[in-house]
Amino acid sequence: IRLHLAEEKVCRDITELFRDDFIRALQESFLWPTEACALLLGPDCGHFDIYASWNITLPKVPKPPVVPPTPPKPGSPQSRVLFLTDIHWDAQYAEGSAIKCKEPLCCRNESGTPTWRHPGAGYWGTYSNCDLPLRTVENLLQNVAKAGPWDWVYWTGDIPAHNVWSQTRAQQLNELTIISKLVKKYLGPKVTVYPAVGNHESTPVNSFPPPFVQGNRSSQWLYDTMAEEWATWLPAEALETLRFNCCVCFGCFLFFSRYESTITGQFFGHTHVDQFQMFYDQETMTRPVGVAYIAPSVTTYINLNPGYRVYYVDGNYPGSSRIVLDYDTFILNLTLANDPVWSLLYRASTAYDMPILFPSNWDALIKNFLTDDRVFQKFWYLMHKGHVSEPCKDTCKTSLICFLRSGRYDLLQQSVHTPQYYAFVCQMFFCL
Template sequence: MAARLLALCAGLGALGLPAPPGLPVHLGPGFPAPAWKNISCWSCRAMFTALDIALQFDSNLDEAAVVAATKLCIDLKLAPQDICAQAIGLFKHDVIAAWINSILKPSEICGLLLGIDCGRWDIYSDWNVTLPDTPKPPVVPPKAPRPSAPVTRVLFLTDIHWDKEYSPGTDPDCKDPLCCRRGSGLPPRYRKGAGKWGEYSKCDLPLRTIENLLQHLRSDHFDLVYWTGDIPAHNVWHQSRRDQVVALDTITALLRRHLGHVRVYPSVGNHESTPVNSFPPPFVRGNQSSAWLYGAMVAAWKDWLPKEALETLGRAGFYTVKLGPGLRLVSLNMNFCSHENFWLLVNSTDPAGQLQWLIGILQEAENSGDKVHIIGHIPPGLCMKVWSWNYYRIVNRYEGTIAAQFFGHTHVDEFEVFYDEETLSRAVSVAFIAPSVTTYIDLNPGYRVYQIDGNYPNSSHSVLDHETYILNLTEANRSESPKWLFLYRLREAYGMDTAFPADMDSLIGRLAQDDRLFHKYWYLYHKGHTTQVCEQACKTATLCALRTGRADDPHLCKDLHKKGTYGETRRLWRQRKMC
């Protein structure tokens, strides 16, 4: 039963508990500081042993675990008392169901919380996908298209995070994990309240800002829209299934109203479910399954997707669709790779068979000479290690077929370069990571437009360039009619001839050598607004993230580290998981 308490403590991830190796217990920046580091291994084992014994004699075990977990949340000052109680109440049924077959000993629990020096555990065992025997075709380096070749413009939206409780004038620096909303109170007299269009703080967006963005986009031309999820706000301690479906339907309706002439291709974010990050594999049935969410998505998106895509979306949240001659899209449910998805503690081996399914799609595309775009929410480098390494292996095998990868989740503007597995030196693919629509945390709202090699025979369908646009909140909150502004164009900003994998790898090297160029990158990384100074360890961590499409691989960054910076670099790098 100690495992049941630990499961509920995993729910406290919504309140900012850190993510020790393997344990899905943290959610985002702006939440309280880690507290587990203050517990010794001996104390941890003693605590969970005592709880184990006590709970065995309690006639209402689940309620006892709820009470104990709530007290733990309050004692460790993870959140105010009312939020601790609400979060535990929200998470208890799903998390206990996920852990019902994962009973661990106190030493194993403490190994999860504090690291393997305190106890070993084998929940996340290694596994491998099966690649077909078909030999990999010879590698053909990409070439820039002729100047007159058609270009496809793809609008990319991610991490909208609509807060229906957003209220101008409220305190942007409240005690709760999410502010600028009813219940946040008023700020002190010397400080301004939340702005009309958004705020530089731990706040999400009002509906008026999202609608203003979509009204602005109506005047532009796009051939496709990729939309990679995270629709609801960060009030994860107080959400219902009805809340999530309302958010899904509301934003979908706005997209259809303002961009109705363009087909939209969505993917599933980690915030779509409640409890947040709760995505059980399809074999889980009944009230704990995700059928309520996938069914709502099928109903909302049925005009955008063909029948075959709706079938796999409704089963497990992923799909594929033919976009046109020579090009196919794959939308992945990246929650099946997530550290924070506590259902993977039951079974983390290729959940829903998604990666094996992906291999089949890519092999079909290779056989027919098609290119493939992959979209998803969580970038591969932030996934669980075994999932990430398997995905990396797939990207290596099908580098000639995968034309581009697009992700979101981190809220900032970055990318991940994939290298050949033999030498880890030749760049084979890039996962572009676009900035968020939301301000959370301390950012301007933003969106991305990709220029893709267009539809013509033998097109590479690769990313040729991209543009980023923002809403400058300082200026917008002084106006009744805010203006969305062009921030930068990739190749122009960094002096690049093309944006192929080798070019992005070369950019990382230039950023490492040129401090002025890195400071420019740091500014654009934050969508044109940051007060943070990035010193050496921060810079190394930032550059390491650009190389790390394969999670927890020290070989990819070993040449970046200076003496004494590795530990700090790892700490800063792991903060990217906090969204």
């Protein structure tokens, strides 16, 4: 409250929500005081490298031979893959409510009435700190159902809204259940959906206690419902893993570098904007070996159009490479949205003039950003799903390019995408 991080009520409620987990973590922590302080308040307060202890021991067998990717024969079959991420349905979304408010999430009944300067929240969504009403999520699902059938679907979580100070387990489970049922209803029983858990599925947000935490403070309440709702899509072992414990993975870049000729794509959401991240070989850090695609969110949070992604993947036929050949990003343009039309914002190969989407092509595109600012500003516009307020220059540009080159999942843990944020992460990884 004294630091003015948020409104008093928000601070009080979120402290209450985190209290039990925080005390438990403090009791069981092995950290020295300076380490704890660095973890909580940053490097000014002490030293702690949260990723230092993450060592991955790779098998002693040598790295498999590097096979440079080759394009498939013209006319080879392609799979169409739907990618949905960061839905963030706000059950309290209220058309006509204030779009600017004291809380971190607006466009809700509690946000108050609009002022003369800002009109009220829109019917389908709003450019502000707002999530989506259910009708927009349902409209999206109707729309993608018409565009099917899909060969398969990736759905990386974050179903609930951003009211992280006032969430309850019952609400989180209700939202998980309702959206999972809608996905099943619209996409039909035949398509396989590969769902993943987002950091917002839990409450308190980001709270995924390790497996040794048992009983009421564990994540069992969440994993059990997920296993039930997702049972139709996932094989028995995956459901077991889910029930046992999930998911978040750091330090894998060594693994991805080792198996560069086997892993043909990595698919992420979480930042809400449309990006990619490069991986380079461990020896020289100059040869591009992989790319992680970061697809844009369904939600508008913050100031974005709603969106989704479609990938085109080589296959399925004997010997298919499963390489990502191209992708499309679709948006619902809220400035035109009396009648909701989900339209193609761009196709990667066309927008960036790339014959195919190999890691070397993405690397060349980044070099192009440095020499031709128009291409970079186009990327900046597409990254925000066609809704930007200011161009990205100077530190913003350098830092964002650094981010695209840095291929580290730990950087993805923050969904902040301001110029200051990129400057911050890049200081951390000395790219500048």
